[in-house]
Amino acid sequence: MHDHAPSRLVSGTPEFRRLNRALFAAGFSTFAILYCVQPLLPEFSREFEVSAAVSSLSLSVSTGLLAVAMLIAGSLSEVWGRKPVMVASLLASALLTILSAAAPNWTSLLLSRMLIGITLSGLPAVAMAYVSEEVDPKSIGLAMGLFIGGNAVGGMAGRVISGVLTDLGSWRLAVGLIGTIGLASALAAWRSLPASAHFRPRRADPADLLRSFAEHLRDPGLRGLFAEAFLLMGGFVTLYNYLGYRLTEPPYSLSQTAIGAIFAAYLVGTFSSAWIGALAGQLGRRRVLWAMIAIMLAGVALTLFSHLALILAGIVAVTFGFFGAHSIASSWVGNRALGAKAQASALYLFCYYLGSSAIGTLGGVFWTKGGWPGVAGLVTVLLAGALAVALWLFMLPPRTTEQAQAKS
Known part of the structure; x- marks a missing residue:
C-alpha cells in the first residue's frame, strides 16, 4: 500500500474541500491586503497632498516589488516546500499591514507597502504550483478557478471594507482591520492546507533555476501567455485605479462607500473565473481566451458614456472578461510548462504584476492630461494588443510532453 504514490486530490472529496477552503482564505487575504489601498487613492491625495500618479504608488510599489520577489519566492518554494512558504508569506504580510495603518507620513x-509587496510574493505563484502538483488534472481547472475566485472576493472585500470604514472612521481603521483578517487567514492556511504529497525538493542551485527560466522563455506559447498577463492586468488595474477619481468628482460626487461598493463588480469575476475556467476545459482554452478579451473591449467602450448605469455596466463587462481570461491563461501556463512549474507560474505573475505596476502608474499621467477618455484610450490599446496575441495563440500548435520527449 505504502509503495504507491499518494493519489491526487479530486473534486467532491473532503480533502479537496479543505484544500479549497484554505486556498480561498489565503487568496482572499492576499488580495484584500494588496488592493485595500486602491479606493483610498483620492483620500491619500488629500491627506498627504500628493498627485493622482504619486498616490497610485501606494499600490504600484507593492505590485512592482511583488512581481520581482515572486521570481525568487517561486524558486525558494522549489527548495523549501510549498506550504511553509505560503504560510510565512501570509503571516508577515498581515503584520506589516497592521503596522502600515499607523504610518505617520507618506x-x-x-515603505510599508514596499515590504508588503515582497512578503506577499510567497503566495500566488507557489499556490499555482501547489495546485498543479496536488490536484488531479481533471479537477485543476475548478481548483484554480476557486483560488482565483478567492483572489477576486478578497480584492473586492478589501476595497469595499476600505471604502465603508473610511467614511465611518478613517482609512487607518480600514487597513488595520484588513491586516487582522490576514492574520486569521494565515492561521487557517497553517491548520487546513494539506501538506504536499507530490512535491520533490530541488537543490538550491541558482544556475539550475536560471536554466529553467530560460527554458520557459524559449517556448513561443509561454511567451505569448506572459505577454497576455502584462497587457490584461495593466489595462484592468488602470481602469479601476482612476475610476475613483472620476466618480468622486462632479457630476457624480460619490462617497468612499459608494466607490467601494462599485468593486462589488468583482463578484462577477469570482463567478466568471470558475465558470470560464471549467468551460475552457471543455471547449479548449484557445477557443475561449480571445472571446473574453473582446468582452473587455466592449466594456471599456461603455465606460466612455457619461450615464452612471452605462459606466457600471462597462466595469462589470471588463471585470467578467478579465477574470475569465486570467483563469484561462494562468492554468494554461501550468499545462504548457514541461517542468519547474512554479517558475513558469512566477514568470506569468511577474509579467502580470509588472503590468499592474508600470501601466497602473502611467495611467495617472493619462488621467491628468486626458481625463477619462485618456485612460480609456490607453486601456483600449493594451487590450487590442492582448486580442492580437490571443488570436496568434489560437493558431499555435499544442505543446505536449510526448512531443518534447520525441524531439529530445
Whole structure:
C-alpha cells in the first residue's frame, strides 16, 4: 500500500474541500491586503497632498516589488516546500499591514507597502504550483478557478471594507482591520492546507533555476501567455485605479462607500473565473481566451458614456472578461510548462504584476492630461494588443510532453 504514490486530490472529496477552503482564505487575504489601498487613492491625495500618479504608488510599489520577489519566492518554494512558504508569506504580510495603518507620513506608508509587496510574493505563484502538483488534472481547472475566485472576493472585500470604514472612521481603521483578517487567514492556511504529497525538493542551485527560466522563455506559447498577463492586468488595474477619481468628482460626487461598493463588480469575476475556467476545459482554452478579451473591449467602450448605469455596466463587462481570461491563461501556463512549474507560474505573475505596476502608474499621467477618455484610450490599446496575441495563440500548435520527449 505504502509503495504507491499518494493519489491526487479530486473534486467532491473532503480533502479537496479543505484544500479549497484554505486556498480561498489565503487568496482572499492576499488580495484584500494588496488592493485595500486602491479606493483610498483620492483620500491619500488629500491627506498627504500628493498627485493622482504619486498616490497610485501606494499600490504600484507593492505590485512592482511583488512581481520581482515572486521570481525568487517561486524558486525558494522549489527548495523549501510549498506550504511553509505560503504560510510565512501570509503571516508577515498581515503584520506589516497592521503596522502600515499607523504610518505617520507618506514615506513610511510607501515603505510599508514596499515590504508588503515582497512578503506577499510567497503566495500566488507557489499556490499555482501547489495546485498543479496536488490536484488531479481533471479537477485543476475548478481548483484554480476557486483560488482565483478567492483572489477576486478578497480584492473586492478589501476595497469595499476600505471604502465603508473610511467614511465611518478613517482609512487607518480600514487597513488595520484588513491586516487582522490576514492574520486569521494565515492561521487557517497553517491548520487546513494539506501538506504536499507530490512535491520533490530541488537543490538550491541558482544556475539550475536560471536554466529553467530560460527554458520557459524559449517556448513561443509561454511567451505569448506572459505577454497576455502584462497587457490584461495593466489595462484592468488602470481602469479601476482612476475610476475613483472620476466618480468622486462632479457630476457624480460619490462617497468612499459608494466607490467601494462599485468593486462589488468583482463578484462577477469570482463567478466568471470558475465558470470560464471549467468551460475552457471543455471547449479548449484557445477557443475561449480571445472571446473574453473582446468582452473587455466592449466594456471599456461603455465606460466612455457619461450615464452612471452605462459606466457600471462597462466595469462589470471588463471585470467578467478579465477574470475569465486570467483563469484561462494562468492554468494554461501550468499545462504548457514541461517542468519547474512554479517558475513558469512566477514568470506569468511577474509579467502580470509588472503590468499592474508600470501601466497602473502611467495611467495617472493619462488621467491628468486626458481625463477619462485618456485612460480609456490607453486601456483600449493594451487590450487590442492582448486580442492580437490571443488570436496568434489560437493558431499555435499544442505543446505536449510526448512531443518534447520525441524531439529530445
